[in-house]
Amino acid sequence: MSDSPATHSITLTETGGPDVLQYGEAERPTPGPGELLVTTRATGVNFIETYQRSGVYAVPLPFTPGAEGSGVVTAVGEGVSGYAVGDRVTTTEAKATYAEHFVVEATRAHVIPDGVSYETAAALPLQGITAHYLSTSVYPATAGDIALVHAGAGGVGLLLTQLLAAKGVTVITTTSSPAKAELSAAAGATHTIGYENVSERVRELTDGVGVNVVYDGVGKDTFDESLASLRIRGTFVLFGGASGQVPPFDLQRLNSAGSITITRPTSVHFLLTPEERAWRYGELFDAVTAGTLSVRIGQTFPLAQAADAHRALEGRKTTGKVLLLPTE
Numbered sequence: 001m002s003d004s005p006a007t008h009s010i011t012l013t014e015t016g017g018p019d020v021l022q023y024g025e026a027e028r029p030t031p032g033p034g035e036l037l038v039t040t041r042a043t044g045v046n047f048i049e050t051y052q053r054s055g056v057y058a059v060p061l062p063f064t065p066g067a068e069g070s071g072v073v074t075a076v077g078e079g080v081s082g083y084a085v086g087d088r089v090t091t092t093e094a095k096a097t098y099a100e101h102f103v104v105e106a107t108r109a110h111v112i113p114d115g116v117s118y119e120t121a122a123a124l125p126l127q128g129i130t131a132h133y134l135s136t137s138v139y140p141a142t143a144g145d146i147a148l149v150h151a152g153a154g155g156v157g158l159l160l161t162q163l164l165a166a167k168g169v170t171v172i173t174t175t176s177s178p179a180k181a182e183l184s185a186a187a188g189a190t191h192t193i194g195y196e197n198v199s200e201r202v203r204e205l206t207d208g209v210g211v212n213v214v215y216d217g218v219g220k221d222t223f224d225e226s227l228a229s230l231r232i233r234g235t236f237v238l239f240g241g242a243s244g245q246v247p248p249f250d251l252q253r254l255n256s257a258g259s260i261t262i263t264r265p266t267s268v269h270f271l272l273t274p275e276e277r278a279w280r281y282g283e284l285f286d287a288v289t290a291g292t293l294s295v296r297i298g299q300t301f302p303l304a305q306a307a308d309a310h311r312a313l314e315g316r317k318t319t320g321k322v323l324l325l326p327t328e
């Protein structure tokens, strides 16, 4: 350990189960040119960190997870303009936010609007931007469309359902329990169903026609039923694999399923320019401050208990957003 001030963080030195997430003292990062040092107030937990922890996505070890977090600017790197110590910021494009301090490029931070809490500001970015780009850019759903959204009570699910319902889209969601179905319905789902016989239920609810679009973040377990739920020329948006990654797939199946369009998008490709970032954050935070978009924080855990947060997320025990809060 050098003379730099200390911080605490979660680090993994090997991939594996949640227990590899170890809490301990670490060196506080220093902001380089163009960067901000942020004292963390809340860290957003996202499913991708479970893929990194378990080895599904390769990461260099030792590794501190986390791309999302909110907090107070504590130091400003050389050449940064537009930010000062004391500013309240949030981001989903930092590194190592499972920590009491993190560094972020100033151009990838967003000022938290007045009246929005640090918790909400850490909860919204990745799941909100995902719901936003899925519904505006990947398949820009319009009034009259019917959409199937899996994991309707999850973080992305609750936000995506609200954005779609606000456009006049009929939303069918899947959830694994009555309590989750209730949350999903409150977010605007027209119909909530379980994960059994999904395509049959969808056909019943759509006069046999099927849905215009499936937004599927569950992946392996839902893939076949999602494909069978689409109408002719429907769009399959596969955006995650909470149940596992979808195995290699014969493209010819898209022909027999009805000339289906399929896409596998990821958020970095929908935050390409400062203008695109400002547009998506702007619309989301405007909706939150106007009271038309509700951000549910289902669970919070102390930073030191990040392993429990992963257990809950992978164990389907969570609803809405999961946050880590600094232990101090």
Ligand code: NDP
Pocket: 045, 046, 047, 048, 126, 127, 130, 151, 152, 153, 154, 155, 156, 157, 174, 175, 176, 177, 180, 217, 218, 221, 239, 240, 241, 242, 243, 244, 265, 266, 267, 268, 313, 314, 315, 316, 317, 318, 319, 320
């Ligand atoms: P969620 O809060 O939606 O949690 C995942 C949910 O998936 C669970 O709560 C559970 O809901 C459902 N699920 C179904 N089967 C399983 C299973 N076998 N194991 C675990 N969960 C299961 O997570 P997020 O909102 O953070 O993310 C949702 C998906 O979106 C993830 O796949 C994630 O990787 C992806 N994602 C993709 C992004 C992109 O840009 N492509 C960006 C952000 C997230 P239930 O109990 O109701 O079934």
